[in-house]
Amino acid sequence: MSLSKVKFDKKIVLSFWIILIALIIAAPTLLPVFRLNLLGRYLSLSIVALGVDLIWGYTGLLSLGQGIFFALGGYCAAMYLQITSSSEFPNNIPEFFALYGVEKLPFFWEPFRSPVFTFFAIWIIPALVAGLIGFLVFRNRIKGVYFSILTQASLLVFFNFFNGQQKLINGTNGLKTDVTQLFGQMVGSEFMQRIFFWITAILVIAAWFFAKWVVKGRFGNILIGIRDDEPRVRFTGYNPVIFKTIIFSIAGGLAGISGALYTVQSGIVSPQFMTVPFSIEMVIWVAVGGRGTLLGAILGAVFINYAKSLVSEALPASWMFIQGGLFILVVTALPEGVLGWIQGDGPRNLLQRFGLKRKIETYPSLEVNNKEGNNE
Amino acid sequence: MNNQDLLNLINITVSFEGFLALNKLNLNLKKGELRAVIGPNGAGKTTFLDVITGKVKPTKGEVIFKGKSLVGRKEHKIARLGVGRKFQSPRIFENLTVKENLEISVTTPKSPLNLINKNIKDEQLNEIERLMKIVNLAQKVDSKAGSLSHGQKQWLEIAMLVGQKPDLMLVDEPVAGLTDEETDLTADLLKSLSGENTVVVIDHDMEFIRRLDSNVSVLNQGTVLCEGTMETIQKDKKVIDVYLGRPED
Ligand SMILES: Nc1ncnc2c1ncn2[C@@H]1O[C@H](COP(=O)(O)OP(=O)(O)OP(=O)(O)O)[C@@H](O)[C@H]1O
Numbered sequence: 001m002s003l004s005k006v007k008f009d010k011k012i013v014l015s016f017w018i019i020l021i022a023l024i025i026a027a028p029t030l031l032p033v034f035r036l037n038l039l040g041r042y043l044s045l046s047i048v049a050l051g052v053d054l055i056w057g058y059t060g061l062l063s064l065g066q067g068i069f070f071a072l073g074g075y076c077a078a079m080y081l082q083i084t085s086s087s088e089f090p091n092n093i094p095e096f097f098a099l100y101g102v103e104k105l106p107f108f109w110e111p112f113r114s115p116v117f118t119f120f121a122i123w124i125i126p127a128l129v130a131g132l133i134g135f136l137v138f139r140n141r142i143k144g145v146y147f148s149i150l151t152q153a154s155l156l157v158f159f160n161f162f163n164g165q166q167k168l169i170n171g172t173n174g175l176k177t178d179v180t181q182l183f184g185q186m187v188g189s190e191f192m193q194r195i196f197f198w199i200t201a202i203l204v205i206a207a208w209f210f211a212k213w214v215v216k217g218r219f220g221n222i223l224i225g226i227r228d229d230e231p232r233v234r235f236t237g238y239n240p241v242i243f244k245t246i247i248f249s250i251a252g253g254l255a256g257i258s259g260a261l262y263t264v265q266s267g268i269v270s271p272q273f274m275t276v277p278f279s280i281e282m283v284i285w286v287a288v289g290g291r292g293t294l295l296g297a298i299l300g301a302v303f304i305n306y307a308k309s310l311v312s313e314a315l316p317a318s319w320m321f322i323q324g325g326l327f328i329l330v331v332t333a334l335p336e337g338v339l340g341w342i343q344g345d346g347p348r349n350l351l352q353r354f355g356l357k358r359k360i361e362t363y364p365s366l367e368v369n370n371k372e373g374n375n376e
Numbered sequence: 377m378n379n380q381d382l383l384n385l386i387n388i389t390v391s392f393e394g395f396l397a398l399n400k401l402n403l404n405l406k407k408g409e410l411r412a413v414i415g416p417n418g419a420g421k422t423t424f425l426d427v428i429t430g431k432v433k434p435t436k437g438e439v440i441f442k443g444k445s446l447v448g449r450k451e452h453k454i455a456r457l458g459v460g461r462k463f464q465s466p467r468i469f470e471n472l473t474v475k476e477n478l479e480i481s482v483t484t485p486k487s488p489l490n491l492i493n494k495n496i497k498d499e500q501l502n503e504i505e506r507l508m509k510i511v512n513l514a515q516k517v518d519s520k521a522g523s524l525s526h527g528q529k530q531w532l533e534i535a536m537l538v539g540q541k542p543d544l545m546l547v548d549e550p551v552a553g554l555t556d557e558e559t560d561l562t563a564d565l566l567k568s569l570s571g572e573n574t575v576v577v578i579d580h581d582m583e584f585i586r587r588l589d590s591n592v593s594v595l596n597q598g599t600v601l602c603e604g605t606m607e608t609i610q611k612d613k614k615v616i617d618v619y620l621g622r623p624e625d
């Protein structure tokens with residue numbers, strides 16, 4: 001890596017941090033609570049995007065089913081909020097049960113009375129489900145497009161199952177959280193929404209550092225090795241099944257946290273979290289932001305969703321076209337995504353094309369080698 | 377078969393939907409031996425390595441390595457038992473640096489837990505440095521492997537193979553696309569590795585095989601046609617007919 005590039009990277013990172021910290025501190029006072037809440041939601045989506053980047057950008061596993069784990073996290077959070085806020089309702093169970101004549105709380109709701117259990121369930125349950133699905137799929141050496149199809153099929157199975165279970169989890173209607181109470185405060189209140197914004201911002205940073213730690217060093221290199229040449233990894237003595245299962249499980253856990261944060265800030269969790277387009281959008285955020293960059297996943301999730309809300313307010317019907325166009329543009333013109341392009345030599349090449357910047361000899365040593373008559 | 381042997385292939389048959397890529401192949405390797413395997417295109421040389429390394433399961437026959445059967449074992453388990461392989465076209469991790477490639481090969485144990493929470497051991501770092509010197513890549517430590525020349529890629533893969541410290545090294549066409557000078561250096565390197573390691577080298581390049589100065593097995597149509605020193609096989613009528621008699625490619 002050349003010196004100028006290192007400096008360039010450092011500048012990006014530094015300015016990013018300054019902007020980010022300023023934003024987090026100022027956001028609750030600068031933004032009206034409506035905008036703040038939107039920003040909080042988009043930030044929570046960036047956590048699921050980080051997981052997508054780990055499995056797809058680094059390990060080459062294109063999952064179209066991350067909505068499963070996202071929704072599971074959301075349901076865990078919503079069940080806790082509903083069950084602990086149901087003292088005025090008949091039988092002391094959430095209100096919707098009365099609609100279907102259910103009088104006794106289904107057994108699996110019971111542990112969600114505990115905040116500690118819920119705290120762990122939000123990420124461990126999705127991680128376990130992902131680990132199980134992953135292990136079965138990877139052990140049978142299902143790869144590439146077959147893996148993508150399988151994850152999408154699983155998504156549909158979960159979607160249909162959750163849709164149909166009125167008596168267990170209110171089916172299509174989902175579970176509302178905005179009128180529930182958390183530690184004596186209304187979840188949908190401005191006060192709580194501000195708190196959730198802070199929590200989300202902190203967790204995004206924590207998740208980012210965690211993901212960086214995961215891909216740093218030899219573990220991350222094996223993930224890249226699996227992406228680029230899995231048989232080679234096997235013949236070197238590593239078992240890719242274990243590595244893929246672990247990373248898929250981590251991505252599932254991140255999706256769960258993301259879903260829980262998203263749920264409390266949007267006020268509801270429903271099977272809509274498990275629709276096919278939503279899980280595909282997660283992939284688009286990462287593709288546009290930049291695969292294998294982590295930061296690109298965060299920025300992609302936040303900016304695309306922010307753009308989506310702005311466009312949808314102005315021209316309600318056009319967002320799908322814009323998003324599709326964006327995706328095609330990135331795939332064809334910037335295959336490494338926006339951040340990948342910036343971190344590469346993209347901007348310099350562009351400036352050069354317009355004659356604004358002199359060509360820099362990035363790898364003079366290589367050119368010397370070529371003169372000596374090496375093969376490439 | 378005797379207990380001096382590191383590897384025995386007994387009556388190996390591999391059928392790809394009826395086509396016999398290997399046909400009752402028998403081959404034994406002694407510990408520390410250097411063995412060259414030659415044969416025309418499609419003779420089954422690569423398939424023979426695929427069988428040993430677990431990539432292809434033989435339709436019939438047994439593979440005995442250090443007294444254990446390898447048939448039906450997973451690739452990574454076979455690798456951990458001490459079988460290392462270099463592929464026909466260089467297979468290195470192009471998006472990783474030279475050093476990272478070598479780290480992957482020298483790391484033990486190869487478990488996720490060891491990789492994620494421990495730093496690489498000092499002795500492994502020393503080993504990487506030694507390997508980089510041997511294959512002349514010391515200046516390229518932090519270069520992406522994808523930016524290396526073809527010859528350097530071949531050598532990096534050989535270094536990765538050595539770094540894995542296998543008892544048995546299987547080397548498929550290591551000098552394809554190398555300059556004459558690089559070819560000679562590679563031959564010397566492989567020769568120096570045998571003795572301590574057992575090495576199987578597959579190649580078409582006769583000059584290179586001659587330089588290895590080892591026993592040669594000639595493969596044809598999935599079976600061993602003839603075995604012996606370069607002199608003996610060159611005189612063998614069958615070998616002349618199928619292979620040496622033809623112009624080399
Ligand atoms: N997976 C497969 N399915 C069907 N046929 C195969 C398969 N792998 C190899 N073969 C066939 O088996 C035969 C032996 O192939 P192999 O690659 O072992 O030859 P080789 O001796 O290594 O040749 P080369 O010198 O060209 O590398 C060839 O005819 C090849 O087409």
Ligand SMILES: [Mg+2]
Nearest residue numbers: 421422423464
């Ligand atoms: Mg071959």
